[in-house]
Amino acid sequence: MSQQAIDSLKDAVVNMKFNDSPELAEKCKSSGLSAVDILNKALLPALDVVGKLFKDGDYFLPDVLMSVKAYEGAYKLIDDELKAGSYKARGKILMGTVEGDIHEIGKNILLALCQGNGFEVEDLGINVSPATFLEKAKEIEPDIIGMSALLTTTMPVMQKVIELFAENGLRDEYKFIVGGSPVNQKFADQIGADGYGEDAQSGIELIKRITE
Ligand code: B12
Missing domain, CATH: 3.40.50.280 (Cobalamin-binding domain)
Structure with a gap:
C-alpha cells in the first residue's frame, strides 16, 4: 500500500500532475509514511528524474516548472513535520x-x-x-x-x-x-x-x- 502511494506521488511529480500531488502526498501520510520517507522515497527521486529529463532535452522549461509546482504542492504537506525537528537540518x-x-x-x-x-x-x-x-x-x-x-x-x-x-x-x-x-x-x-x-x-x- 505504502509503496503504491510512493510510486503514485513520484509519478505525479515527474509527470507534472500538480492537481493530484497534494492528495497523493496525503495518501502517503495516511498509509503511515513519515515526512522523511515521503521526501526521500518519492519527492527527491522524482526531482532527480525531472533534472535528468531536463538535462537530456526531453523536458523543457515549462515542464520543469510544472513538475516543481507538483513537488511544491506535495512538499507543503510535509513541511511542518520536517521543520518540527523530526529531521535534523543538514545545514x-x-x-x-x-x-x-x-x-x-x-x-x-x-x-x-x-x-x-x-x-x-x-x-x-x-x-x-x-x-x-x-x-x-x-x-x-x-x-x-x-x-x-x-x-x-x-x-x-x-x-x-x-x-x-x-x-x-x-x-x-x-x-x-x-x-x-x-x-x-x-x-x-x-x-x-x-x-x-x-x-x-x-x-x-x-x-x-x-x-x-
Ligand atoms: C526565463 C528567462 C528570462 C525570464 C526570467 C523569469 C524568471 N522568473 O526567472 C525573463 C523574461 C524575466 C528574462 C529577462 C531577461 N533576460 Co532572460 N532568459 C531566460 C531564459 C530563457 C531561461 C533562463 C532559465 O530560467 N533557465 C532554466 C534554469 C533552470 O537554468 P539556470 O537558470 O541556468 O539554472 C540552472 C544552473 O545554472 C544552476 N544554477 C543556477 N543558479 C545557481 C546558483 C548556484 C549557487 C548553483 C550551485 C547553481 C545554480 O542550477 C540551475 C538548475 O539546473 C534564458 C535563456 C537560457 N536558455 O538560459 C534567458 C537569458 C538568461 N536572458 C537573457 C537576457 C538578455 C535577459 C534580459 C536582459 C532581456 C531584456 N532585454 O530585457 C532580461 C534581464 C532582466 C534582468 N535584469 O535580469 C540572456 C542573457 C545573455 C547574457 N549572456 O547575459 C539569456 C541567456 C537569453 C539569450 N540567449 O539572450 N529572462
Missing part, C-alpha cells in the same frame, strides 16, 4: 540572485532540492545587493552562501559580495558557491568562490560535500 543555506538580475528559476530549483535534502533554506529572492547578503548572513549565520547570475553583466556582482565580506573580516566565516548559465569553474576560481555548480544536481552534491 543552512542563504541564497539569492545577485543585484541587477531577476532570473530566479534555476535558483528556485536548486533551493527546492536543498529543502528536499533536508537543508534549511533562506531565499533572498532576486536582485540582491551585496549589502543585503552581508546583513542577512550576519543575522542567520548560514553555512553556505549561494549566488545565482544569468547575465554576463551581473556576474561581477558575485565578486563584489565576496569582497564586501572580506572587507568586513567575514570572508572565512562562510562558504560561497556560485552558479547560473554564464558562470563556470574558472570564473568561480577567479573570484575566490569556494565552489561552482553547473546545474541543480551538481549544486546539491557540492552543498552536501561542503557540509559533510
